[in-house]
Amino acid sequence: MEAAVNAKPKAKLSGANPKNILPAWAQWSVNIVFILYSLLCIIPIVLLVMVSFSSEDVVMREGYKFIPSVFDTSAYDFLFEDFRQVARSYGITVSVTVIGTVLSMVMVAMYAYPISRRDFPHARFFTFIVFFTMLFGGGLVPWYLVYVQLLHLKDTLWVLIMPLLIPAFWVLVTRTFFATSVPSAVLESARIDGAGEVRIFFQIVMPLSLPVLATVALFQTITYWNDWFLSLVYITKNENVSIQYLMYKTMQNVQYLAQNSQAMQALQQAGAYVRFPAETMRMAMAVVGIGPIVLAYPFFQKYFIKGLTVGAVKG
Incomplete structure (x- = not known):
């Protein structure tokens, strides 16, 4: 009889499955909702790619289609006419993104960690400094003069990195994480050792x-990766511009030529090719612009799901 009494709670515990909190129909409903939401996010990208491989005349006459009536690569041919410049701008953007991201992550953490510790006497002062920059700025002219006349960084890669190096918002976010999620017991034990x-x-x-x-x-x-304004302000040499600014400048030139009848006539008299795939090239520019950035989120996603502080301090 005593064994039977002890068997009941064991059976009850063995039947509990904390992973399946929702019933089956609810799990299927949630999965269907997320599948539909994912499709709503993917479908515009697929349409973007399909339009970029369409003929300009067909797009202007029939509109956007998922399956092009006429497969045409003229937008990419026009865009990659100067392939060396595109490849160089791509290299500039990749270099700036990698170097800037690594330096920014380290420097944000190095600024946020001291102001997150309660034993640091000047934590409030330095927190106020970084918060003040979120509310007030010196303006475009002093910002320009600092990097050009004081630091002499014009037409260099560093001028594309340093203005975005330490964002104040992420300093405060990282400070909050350090203060609330990094166990003080671990730090004290390390100091004792x-x-x-x-x-x-x-x-x-x-x-x-x-x-x-x-x-x-x-x-x-x-x-x-998405920055083009720094190249517009600080870069005067074409070999140092980012891919985003190169795409922006190309689109501006095409729009100017398409809207300026005198420029079009001058090109026609010179015997130049004046048929610009404006709409399809805009889509091709978007495809080229997103490039490797679509791979960034899957690489970082695993760190969003579960923090590494779980189990750092034993109860």
Whole structure:
């Protein structure tokens, strides 16, 4: 009889499955909703690619189609006419994105960690400084003069990196993560074992903070990749412009020639080819622009799901 009494709670516990909280029909409903939402996100990209491989005349006459009536690569032929410039701009953008993202992630963490510690006496002062820059700025002219006349970075790759290096918003987000998610007991035990602040930061704090660091890296990657304004302001040599600014400048030139009848007549008199695939080239520019950036989120996604501080301190 005693064995029978003890068997009941065991059977009850063995039948419980914490992973299947929702019934089957609810799980299927959630899956269907997310599948439909994913399709709504993918379908516009597929349409973008299909239109970029369509004929300009067909697009202007029949509109956008998922299956092109006439397969045409004239938009890409026009876009890659100067392939060396496109390849160089691509290399500039990739280099700036990789270097800028890594430096930004490290420097944001190095600024945020001291102001997150309660034993740092000047934490409020430096927090106020970084918060103040979110509310007020010096303006475009002083911003330009600092990088051109003071730092002498005009027409260099560093001028495409430094203005976006330490975003104030992500400093505050990282500070909050350090203050709430990095266990103080782990830091104290490391100090007792003789570890210095530099070793604690790089060997303990950074590995425990991969979720927030991956978030900063992802958004900084997108920021650096999509930036074209810095090339417009600071770069005067074509060999140092980013791919986004190159696409922007190409589109502006095409629109100017398409809307300026005198320029079109001058090109016709010179015997130049004046049929510009304006609409399909805009789509081709979007396809070329997104490029490797579509691979960034899957690389960082695993760090968003589960933090590494779970189990760092034993209860």
